[in-house]
Amino acid sequence: MFKDIVTDDGAALQASVAFFVTFSVFLLIIIRAWRARRDDDHVAHLPLEEDSETSHTH
Amino acid sequence: MNTTTNAATTTIVYDDKTVRRFMIASIIFGLVGMLVGVIAAFxxxxxxxxxxxxxxLTFGYFKSEGVSFLTFGRLRPLHTNAAIFAFVGNMMFAGVYYSTQRLCKCRTASDFLSGLHFWGWQLIIVAAAxxxxxxxxxxxxxxxLIWPINIAVALIWVVFAINFFWTLARRREPNLYVAIWFYIATIITVAMLYIVNHLSLPTSLTHSYPIFAGVQDALVQWWYGHNAVAFFLTTPILGIMYYFMPKAAGRPVYSYRLSIIHFWALVFIYIWAGPHHLLNTALPHWLQTLGMLFSLMLWAPSWGGMLNGLLTLRGAWDKLRTDPVIKFFAAGVTFYGMATFEGPLMSIKAVNALxxxxxxTIGHVHSGTLGWNGFMAAGMFYWLAPRLWKNKKGADGNSVLWSESWANMHFWIGTVGILLYVASMWVSGIMEGLMLSATNEAGTTLKHGNFVTVTQAKHLMLLFRGFGGLLYLAGFVMLAINIFKTIRMGSPVDASAEVPAEAPEGTDDARGLGLIFRNDPITYSFWVIIFVILWIFLPKGMDIGALVIACGLSAQAIWVFSRNPGRWAELYDSLEKNWVPFTILVFIAAALGGAVQIIPTIIAQKGEYMEDRKQTLYTPLELAGRDLYITEGCYNCHSQMIRMLEGDILRYGKSQLKDKDGNNLDGGYSRIGESIYNHPFQWGSKRTGPDLAREGGLRSDSWHYNHMVDPRSTSDGSIMPSYSWMIDKNTDFKALPGKIAALTRLGVPYEPMNKHEIEQGARSQALKIATDLVASEVELPKDMDDMEDEAEIATALAERQIVAMIAYLQKLGAYENVDEKESSAPAIINPDKKHTVTEPKPGTESE
Structure with missing residues (x-):
């Protein structure tokens, strides 16, 4: 197989197939994540926690 | 997601002093870096x-054709280092220190280490400047940067890493938020990249040779260079985006799940893409193909992240009209999307040829740095300033920015500046690429044979670029004034927070480490990768078996996942609460690509294995000239790599040199062996001037002499600086034995020479060149006006740097043809060389 990849004229085709397979799988995962309901959990809200009112002035 | 909370709480005070320091340093060095950039542009x-x-400026009092420390070749590295490490570096540290404390609900672990990190980093910047x-x-x-500074950078980075991970270990929030993941990836990967690419053998306190040479050095350099963009200019800023955009919008990130995919895909894929900086060069084809494919794959995670950032504003778009912070963030993320669309496009071999x-390329880089880094920095600074220096000047007594209208004006000036910059660079770059490769219809001659014609054609576009940069700088000056005024009208404060007194249950628990070895996703991924590798390397027949097993395992993984998707999610939740296994996995994901590409190259691409051509070694004088070439930063404008493209070969491929038997060298495109002993490689990344790979023998010594002193005297319309000081400064002959010894240790096959032979050899060669120059009646240095005797003048001139530089330039392109071994002994096959593996079938004719 290694020889096929680096010496044959099929290298371009194999590379393209690999690319499209990976890209398609990735796209499916992205779409799945995107279509999932908006996350509303504790972790996603972490940045929104505010500092306390008290503060130390130098 | 449920989180165990502890009823007992405690009040902590955040270390915001360090954040303020880094922020101010970023603004100051940002101004310096951008100013140097504008000067370099003009x-x-x-x-x-x-x-x-x-x-x-001095009305003729100070007379000089050029000043060494002000030339483009020296200022451009200053600009790039200042922009990357001083401006974005300090900005990144400000964002990391601010957000990590809040996301971990604890103060940074050590104030001492924070102080050491800050002052150490600033000292490094000053040393670089x-x-x-x-x-x-x-x-x-x-x-x-020279090797002592490299060591300082590595040490200070370790200080930063210890402080960061120590803070993670002390956190009172079990979950590691996505921003923290990006910071972990930054710290781990930058350390790996920086150390490997800076491995050097010193020859003095200020000089060293990289341990890699030629193609090895090229690959390692662009593995580093590309991923400096990825892990210094992108991942930390994405972390900042994931923290500060929700903060500014008042809404959580659009999709936390998408951020998981965004993170892991980006960290894994980015590291493979380095070879796209070396397309169509002598780099082995399999590496070029990998670089191109992984660059194309980057479209998906990059755009996933961009959309996640922009969609966080869903429901808060109205703020875009009024809030300058949101404006900067939205535009910054949009520029990220544009740059990460353009990058993969330029990584396609055919597009890259142009x-x-x-x-x-310059325009592409600046749409990322000015648009993404610069605007994200501005948004963060405008958001932070009234919180780090509190005032009560707001309508309801809240702390506000000195002037929102100034911030808005900054936004528009900056945006116009970037667009002017990038658009002019597009026009200039495409025109340049087309002109340089244009030939007559038969493809036998170049349409624009004189390089300067192209330089002149770009003049107007480069002028627009300079003004674009100037506008962007003007906007940043407004930011500096605005922040300064905000500081003046408030007072510095360290915020405090009520946090759990103890780390909640589940934080870094004992079974955490086992997670990376005992879970379905990792186990399946591991075995699928193993069988895919076996598929590649096993002989015919067995490889099909390995492929079938890999496919079967993939199908089984999908089946296991679909049976109980929640279980995999729980596993990830556990991982998210354990920073040690998380960090180990990040390291593995980030290290894999580099290992696959670099290790075979280091093993196989050595001088002794070259089959076609092998570089002729530099004499000591030529080596001295090469070091001067590097000192002057000539590589910033001149490449030494003739690509396998018609335009390149026609323009630069002809060789005027002869081999040791007196036969003309074939020339043509650059072969891998022709630079195999170059520590460092000098393939370059930009042709502001012509390629020099086959410069040797093209022109006379006196032409080079006159060209270096006054480029316009030999090339009308040239924009090259004058290097007139090279006829006054002396070559350091004494350093040569140490340099030759260092290169020999690195594997350059020099014949044994003692110190005397090295110095004497260099001086003899220099005297010969100098004698010819004197005979050619070149304009001599002023201090030789009183000398009468030509031999005396030649002896004095031989000491000067210009002679060593000429010796080097005349050597460029020299190589030896390697005889094909006819022995039947087994030999290493270059996998990149296309062999005819099958005989033509009977009855068919080859084309």
Whole structure:
């Protein structure tokens, strides 16, 4: 197989197939994540926690 | 997601002093870096900007054609290092220190380490600002700093890492938020990249040779260079985006799940893409193909992240009209999307044939740095300033920015500046690429044979670029004033927070480490990868078996996942609460690509294995000249790599050199062996001037002499700086034995020579060149006006740097043809060389 990849004229085709397979799988995962309901959990809200009112002035 | 909370709480005070320090340092060094960038931009329009302008400013009192420390070759590294490490570096540290404390609900672990990190980093920047204009450089882009500073950078980075991970270990929030993941990836990967690409053998306190040479060095450099963009300019800023955009919008990130995919895909894929900086060069084809494919794959995670950032504003778009912070963030993320669309596009080999070595690349880089980094920095600074220096000047007594209208004006000036910059670079780059490769219909001659014609054609576009940069700088000056005024009208405060007194249950629990070895996703991924590798390497027949098993395992993984998707999610939740296994997995994901590409190259691509051509070694004098070439930063404008493209071969491929038997060398495109002993490689990334790979023998010594002293005297319309000081400064002959010894230790096959032979050999060669120069009646240095005897003049001239530089330039392109071994003994096969593996079938004719 290694020889096929680096010496044959099929290298371009194999590379393209690999690319499209990976890209398609990735796209499916992205779409799945995107279509999932908006996350509303504790972790996603972490940045929104505010500092306390008290503060130390130098 | 349920989180165990502890009823007992405690009040902590955040270390915001460190955040303030880094923020101020970022603004100051940002101004310096951008100013140097604008000067360097105009140097490409007006050669006088390389020092001659001082003559005009002082009304002729200071006379010089050029000043060494002001030339483009030395200022450009100063600009890039200042922009990357000083401006974005300090900005990144400010964001990391601010957000990590809040996300971990604890103060940074050590104030001492924070202080050491801050002052150490600033000291490094000052050292860089002194050494780079002085010409002390390693000659590798974004890795120019000399070895003692490299060690300081590594040590300070370790200080930062200890402080960061120590803070994670002390956190009172079990979950690691996505921003923290990006920071972990930054710290781990930058350390790995920086250390490997800076491995050097010192020859003095200020000079060293990289341990890699030629193609190895090229691959390692762009593995580093590309991923400096990925893990220094992108991942930490994405972390900042994931923290500060929700903060500014008042809404959580659009999709936390998408951020998981965004993170892991980005960290894994990015590291493979480095070879796209070396497309169509002598780099082995399999590496070029990998680089191109992984660059194309980057489209998906990059755009996933961009959309996640932009959609966080869903429901808060109205703020875009009024809030300058949101404006900067939205535009910054949009520029990220544009740059990460353009990058993969330029990584397609056919597109890269046009774009590489041109201004298009410069425009692409600046849409990322000015648009993404600069605007994200501005948004963060405007958000932070009223919170770090509190005032009560708001309508309801809240702390506000000194002037929102100034911030808005900054936004528009900056945006116009970027668009002007990037658009002019597109036009200039595409025009340049087309002109340089244009031939007659038969493809036998170039349409624009004189390189300067192309330089002149770009003049107007480069002028627009300079003004675009100037506008962007003007906007940033407004930011500096705005922040300064905000600081003046408030007072510095360290915020405090009520946090759990103890780390909640589940934080870094004992079974955490086992997670990376005992879970379905990792186990399946591991075995699928193993069988895919076996599929590649096993002989015919067995490889099909390995492929079937890999497919079967993939199907089984999908089946296991679909049976109980929640279980995999729980596993990830556990991982998210354990920073040690998380960090180990990040390291593995980030290290894999580099290992697959670099290790075979280091093993197989050595001088002794070259089959076609092998570089002729530099004499000691030529080596001295090469070091001067690097000192002056010539690689910033001149490449030494003739690509396998018609335009390149026609323009640069002809060789005027002869081999040891007196036969003319074939020339043509650059072969891998022709630079195999170059520590460092000098393939370059931009052709502001012509390629020099086969410069040797093309022109006379006196032409080079006159060209270096006054480029316009030999090339009308040239924008090259004058290097007139090279006829006054002496070559350091004494350093040569140490340099030859270092290169020999690194594997360059020099014949044994003692110190005397090295010095004497260099001086003899220099005297011969100098004698010819004197006979050619070149304009001699002023201090030789009183000398009468030509031999005396030649002896004095032989000491000068210009002679060593000429010796080097005349050697460029020299190689030996390697005889094909006819022995039947087994030999290493170059996998990149296309062999005919099958005989033509009977009855068919080859084309």
């Amino acid at each position: 140097q490409l329009n007006f050669w006088q900007m390389n020092g001659k302008f001082l003559e005009y 002194i050494t780079l204009p002085a010409g002390l450089t390693r000659g590798k882009e974004y890795a120019e 774009s590489h070595y041109t201004d298009w």
